Amino acid sequence: xxxxxxxxxxxxxxxxxxxxxxxxxxxxxxxxxxxxxxxxxxxxxxxxxxxxxxxxxxxxxxxxxxxxxxxxxxxxxxxxxxxxxxxxxxxxxxxxxxxxxxxxxxxxxxxxxxxxxxxxxxxxxxxxxxxxxxxxxxxxxxxxxxxxxxxxxxxxxxxxxxxxxxxxxxxxxxxxxxxxxxxxxxxxxxxxxxxxxxxxxxxxxxxxxxxxxxxxxxxxxxxxxxxxxxxxxxxxxxxxxxxxxxxxxxxxxxxxxxxxxxxxxxxxxxxxxxxxxxxxxxxxxxxxxxxxxxxxxxxxxxxxxxxxxxxxxxxxxxxxxxxxxxxxxxxxxxxxxxxxxxxxxxxxxxxxxxxxxxxxxxxxxxxxxxxxxxxxxxxxxxxxxxxxxxxxxxxxxxxxxxxxxxxxxxxxxxxxxxxxxxxxxxxxxxxxxxxxxxxxxxxxxxxxxxxxxxxxxxxxxxxxxxxxxxxxxxxxxxxxxxxxxxxxxxxxxxxxxxxxxxxxxx
Amino acid sequence: xxxxxxxxxxxxxxxxxxxxxxxxxxxxxxxxxxxxxxxxxxxxxxxxxxxxxxxxxxxxxxxxxxxxxxxxxxxxxxxxxxxxxxxxxxxxxxxxxxxxxxxxxxxxxxxxxxxxxxxxxxxxxxxxxxxxxxxxxxxxxxxxxxxxxxxxxxxxxxxxxxxxxxxxxxxxxxxxxxxxxxxxxxxxxxxxxxxxxxxxxxxxxxxxxxxxxxxxxxxxxxxxxxxxxxxxxxxxx
Numbered sequence: 172x173x174x175x176x177x178x179x180x181x182x183x184x185x186x187x188x189x190x191x192x193x194x195x196x197x198x199x200x201x202x203x204x205x206x207x208x209x210x211x212x213x214x215x216x217x218x219x220x221x222x223x224x225x226x227x228x229x230x231x232x233x234x235x236x237x238x239x240x241x242x243x244x245x246x247x248x249x250x251x252x253x254x255x256x257x258x259x260x261x262x263x264x265x266x267x268x269x270x271x272x273x274x275x276x277x278x279x280x281x282x283x284x285x286x287x288x289x290x291x292x293x294x295x296x297x298x299x300x301x302x303x304x305x306x307x308x309x310x311x312x313x314x315x316x317x318x319x320x321x322x323x324x325x326x327x328x329x330x331x332x333x334x335x336x337x338x339x340x341x342x343x344x345x346x347x348x349x350x351x352x353x354x355x356x357x358x359x360x361x362x363x364x365x366x367x368x369x370x371x372x373x374x375x376x377x378x379x380x381x382x383x384x385x386x387x388x389x390x391x392x393x394x395x396x397x398x399x400x401x402x403x404x405x406x407x408x409x410x411x412x413x414x415x416x417x418x419x420x421x422x423x424x425x426x427x428x429x430x431x432x433x434x435x436x437x438x439x440x441x442x443x444x445x446x447x448x449x450x451x452x453x454x455x456x457x458x459x460x461x462x463x464x465x466x467x468x469x470x471x472x473x474x475x476x477x478x479x480x481x482x483x484x485x486x487x488x489x490x491x492x493x494x495x496x497x498x499x500x501x502x503x504x505x506x507x508x509x510x511x512x513x514x515x516x517x518x519x520x521x522x523x524x525x526x527x528x529x530x531x532x533x534x535x536x537x538x539x540x541x542x543x544x545x546x547x548x549x550x551x552x553x554x555x556x557x558x559x560x561x562x563x564x565x566x567x568x569x570x571x572x573x574x575x576x577x578x579x580x581x582x583x584x585x586x587x588x589x590x591x592x593x594x595x596x597x598x599x600x601x602x603x604x605x606x607x608x609x610x611x612x613x614x615x616x617x618x619x620x621x622x623x624x625x626x627x628x629x630x631x632x633x634x635x636x637x638x639x640x641x642x643x644x645x646x647x648x649x650x651x652x653x654x655x656x657x658x659x660x661x662x663x664x665x666x667x668x669x670x671x672x673x674x675x676x677x
Numbered sequence: 678x679x680x681x682x683x684x685x686x687x688x689x690x691x692x693x694x695x696x697x698x699x700x701x702x703x704x705x706x707x708x709x710x711x712x713x714x715x716x717x718x719x720x721x722x723x724x725x726x727x728x729x730x731x732x733x734x735x736x737x738x739x740x741x742x743x744x745x746x747x748x749x750x751x752x753x754x755x756x757x758x759x760x761x762x763x764x765x766x767x768x769x770x771x772x773x774x775x776x777x778x779x780x781x782x783x784x785x786x787x788x789x790x791x792x793x794x795x796x797x798x799x800x801x802x803x804x805x806x807x808x809x810x811x812x813x814x815x816x817x818x819x820x821x822x823x824x825x826x827x828x829x830x831x832x833x834x835x836x837x838x839x840x841x842x843x844x845x846x847x848x849x850x851x852x853x854x855x856x857x858x859x860x861x862x863x864x865x866x867x868x869x870x871x872x873x874x875x876x877x878x879x880x881x882x883x884x885x886x887x888x889x890x891x892x893x894x895x896x897x898x899x900x901x902x903x904x905x906x907x908x909x910x911x912x913x914x
Contacts, residue, residue, distance in 0.1 A: 452735075455761050456735060456761065459761050459782045459783060460691050460693065460694060460782075461693070462782070462783040463691075463693075463694050463697070463782050463783040463784065464693045464694060464697055465783075466783040466784070466785055467694075467697045467698075467701065467783070467784070467785065467786055467789075468697060470785040470786040470787060471697075471700070471701050471704075471786045474786075491783075495783055513765065516899060517870070517871045517874055518874070518898075519874040519875065519877065519878045521877075521878040521881055521882075522874060522877060522878065522896040522898075523896075523898075524888075525881065525891040525894070525895075525896055526895075526896045526897075526898060528889055528890065528891065529891065529895065532890070535889065535890075538889075539889060540887075540888055540889030540890075541888070542888040542889070544878075550871055550874055550875075555898030555899050556765060556898055556899070559898060579889075667871060669871045669872065669874075669875055671872060671875060
């Protein structure tokens with residue numbers, strides 16, 4: 172506890188429940204008068220040693236020194252000396268400081284009053300110090316008691332507001348980020364981490380006292396004390412250290428509650444993910460199982476029937492495959508929405524295209540493919556299944572909307588900030604006005620009376636997947652002027668440049 | 678096979694799929710031993726000693742990968758995994774445990790039979806080094822180090838040939854990235870399979886005539902590569 176705090180406390184708080192200086196002065200005067208009266212009476216009654224009655228005057232001096240303060244003690248000394256000489260017969264008319272008897276009395280009384288007053292002041296100070304410390308600890312203890320066990324930030328704030336209002340006898344309110352950013356004064360308090368209002372360095376004219384909550388880089392918000400009705404402002408009544416200790420406690424409790432809340436949320440999120448993943452897995456199983464039966468049965472049938480039936484069975488098979496792709500999209504979309512991110516690995520664009528085109532082979536009629544991969548094209552660091560799904564959806568569209576004997580060009584090249592992959596068909600293309608809309612969920616382009624088939628999920632999923640890798644998919648102006656051109660872009664971060672080791676010569 | 682039909686243990690909990698598998702396999706001259714649960718499957722694998730196991734990863738009583746590790750503790754019989762596309766991690770785990778190959782749900786009969794044939798062939802025939810492997814238009818002379826596609830000679834670098842050779846020796850069978858790296862680049866490169874992707878792309882560039890219809894090299898995302906099995910013949914040069 173710093174001396175400044177004690178002194179301030181002494182002057183401001185100790186005075187509070189005491190008499191004023193005037194009342195004490197009057198009391199001292201009354202004491203001197205009373206002692207004088209007693210001494211006068213004893214003297215008149217023929218006290219054998221009138222000189223020794225002077226000792227009685229030590230009493231008011233002691234009282235003033237012990238209970239009041241040094242100024243009054245000194246005044247009492249003066250008063251006592253005068254009274255002694257005016258009243259007692261043995262000393263009548265001998266009020267002369269040069270008289271050694273008088274001088275001795277004055278010196279004795281002065282010494283007594285100085286020593287006693289100094290002792291009393293010290294004693295008072297020690298008592299006061301102990302009491303202040305106790306009050307301070309009680310307040311802090313009560314605040315901690317209130318804050319302990321509160322697990323939510325809201326509960327902590329409510330409890331702190333209540334307790335601080337009681338301790339400081341001023342209405343108290345806590346404003347946390349981000350709502351605390353609405354008041355410019357709060358913002359300044361938070362950035363400079365200094366109090367404001369009630370004569371402080373920041374906005375001294377503000378009647379409120381605004382204190383920052385938290386330290387260093389971790390300011391959670393502000394604590395605001397409204398002006399007190401009929402009492403001096405909080406800032407003038409309580410020492411800065413006391414206030415900053417209280418706000419420190421509150422800030423600590425808030426950050427602890429925030430951590431607890433974050434942890435709870437994390438656990439809840441993990442539970443949710445586990446649940447979603449279990450649900451997806453059973454959903455996928457439920458869809459896939461009948462499809463396995465249908466596709467397997469149709470394929471088995473295909474080898475045993477005549478040409479007409481073969482074609483019919485083939486159509487059924489193609490439809491079942493289409494349903495399968497739709498189910499994959501649906502499951503993949505649900506998976507994306509759970510926030511589960513499957514892991515990445517190096518993917519060569521040529522590998523990915525090979526697999527996707529193999530899957531789509533039943534759909535490929537007389538279309539031709541041109542694959543142009545720039546030499547030195549890097550490996551992509553993506554999840555292979557997800558990236559395959561993007562290519563699958565885009566190439567399926569190109570096959571669906573392009574002419575039966577069209578050419579589909581797939582070009583992969585490096586750019587200044589990553590790579591782009593263009594999938595360019597010879598179809599009717601996408602009107603510039605619709606180029607962004609086609610990526611919205613369940614969007615289905617309607618062009619006159621011609622409805623474009625599909626679920627409106629494929630392109631949406633493409634965009635969602637590319638988002639994971641900070642990449643993009645967009646419909647761009649076709650470089651050859653016809654058809655649609657879908658462009659996939661991936662940033663350099665999603666690619667891996669590989670330098671091959673020197674190969675031994677044959 | 679001792680003149681008998683190969684016996685396939687089918688561990689699959691769904692009755693419909695089990696039925697379809699039984700019909701398909703029986704009609705292609707396999708004997709099917711069905712099992713509904715993992716426990717039953719492990720028991721049958723021990724007592725019947727089938728030529729191959731067809732295993733669904735999603736079993737009700739135990740994890741499919743557990744079945745693999747139990748069987749692998751005493752036998753090298755081929756194990757084919759049947760799994761859905763979205764169970765990639767399970768699939769990779771199954772391969773680490775020692776699965777030989779897989780088919781993805783929903784699969785066609787042709788695909789299933791090709792995988793099964795490759796798995797059985799691989800386990801029954803030790804591939805001699807002095808053979809010629811033909812896969813469709815592709816012809817690989819393993820001794821003369823000569824590769825032709827539709828009788829046109831293709832020039833390969835030593836590493837490219839080494840890679841193709843490993844694939845050809847196990848034609849039709851899925852080879853994991855790890856296995857390929859180990860065989861071609863040696864143990865030091867096992868964990869880093871990026872070279873493999875580049876070399877596979879180079880091989881495709883040289884071998885595949887129509888980039889829209891790759892015939893020879895099949896990519897199994899996240900797991901490995903296989904050389905297409907259709908029309909594979911192996912013989913003396």
